[in-house]
Amino acid sequence: MEPVRIAIAGASGRMGRMLIEAVSAADGLVLAGALDVAGSSAIGHDAEAFLGKTSGVAITSDLKAGLANAQVLIDFTRPDGTMAHLAACEELGVKLVIGTTGFNEAQKAQIAEHGKRVAIMMAANMSxxxxxxxxxxxxxxxxxxxxxxxxxxxxxxxxxxxxxxxxxxxxxxxxxxxxxxxxxxxxxxxxxxxxxxxxxxxxxxxxxxxxxxxxxxxxxxxxxxxxxxxxxxxTSRAVFAQGALRAARFLAGQPAGIYGMDQVLGF
Missing domain, CATH: 3.30.360.10 (Dihydrodipicolinate Reductase; domain 2)
Incomplete structure (x- = not known):
């Protein structure tokens, strides 16, 4: 079976690095894209350089380039960034795991609308x-x-x-x-x-x-x-990363819609 191709948003942040490390160590997943904000000192660097590895995936602020080879984007950033990522994901047919919090009601309504056309797994906590x-x-x-x-x-x-x-x-x-x-x-x-x-x-x-x-x-x-x-x-952000990877595996096989961790866990 082909591995699920994963892109990570906020690749140089604390959670982004935790997610990249988790994907690197996981079976059945492969890092296919890494996004960060324009102006970040990480732009252009290999996404796994902090692990002393070479993934061949460079961190980019170009959403289309960063998502071009991905099936699922995992996003633990901030509301405005996630909304921009979601629009790009819909355009490119990339599914999205959202761990970002702090959305306002208008943004939640927009996410629900996007969910009619792309698969989205959204949870306040992935643990x-x-x-x-x-x-x-x-x-x-x-x-x-x-x-x-x-x-x-x-x-x-x-x-x-x-x-x-x-x-x-x-x-x-x-x-x-x-x-x-x-x-x-x-x-x-x-x-x-x-x-x-x-x-x-x-x-x-x-x-x-x-x-x-x-x-x-x-x-x-x-x-x-x-x-x-x-x-x-x-006691470790690893619990959020592992939950997000579980969600990404689940989402890879789902049609458009809004999903929660209760569905990922079979509740």
Whole structure:
């Protein structure tokens, strides 16, 4: 069987390099393209040079050149960059795994529209563990639907630009959906000053940013006399890379549409 040809966006970034290293070591996958922003010092260099290897794939800012030989692009960049990559992927018939977070509602609508013509796998978190936690949260929320206040606490490194994290929001959506609520109406994203008593119908979010924390998430169900905490802590970005490769293998065989990690994992 021919290997799946993978392109990586943000090739010189922390996550981009992790993805390139993972593809290099994986069976059934081959690096076919590497993208980075114009002006990056990495442009023109071999994508695997940082590993002391030669892949024959040069990092480029030319989307058409970088995607010309690829079947699937894996993108963990920023919303504006991902939207540009998506338009190029649709034009060239390249499928797209999106790990980028922080999209606004208009961008989400555009992604859904593109999904009518190209296969897209989109997830706030590619970790297999996080996606198992999302399923656990649905069960917990249904069982703890009375007498428990729900708070979501997340922590990430100092360089993260969006808050709350996409994973925290996905956890909120999982809980709200299980309870029959709309997260847009019941989420509380910050508290300061005299706030009054807690509204039991709300789902609270707290955000921590600092150091090199890769990603910690805890959902707290606080009742009277007891509390339950469901947590996931990432200690390496490798978990996101491995999940993304699993998603790319899945997506390679799919028709146009929007897919999630629940489908990749067979949930």
């Amino acid at each position: 297999v563990g996080v996606n198992v936690v999302l399923k656990l949260l649905q069960s917990a929320a249904r069982a703890l639907n009375q007498g428990f206040d729900i708070e979501i606490v997340e922590a990430h490194h100092r360089h993260k630009v969006d808050a709350p994290s996409g994973t925290a929001l996905a956890m909120g959506e999982a809980v709200a959906g299980a309870l029959g609520r709309d997260l847009k109406e019941c989420a509380v994203y910050g508290r300061e000053g005299i706030t009054g008593e807690r509204d039991p119908s709300t789902i609270g979010f707290a955000t921590v940013r600092g150091g090199d924390i890769i990603g910690d998430h805890t959902v707290l169900f606080a009742g009277i006399g007891e509390r339950i905490e469901i947590s996931h802590k990432a």
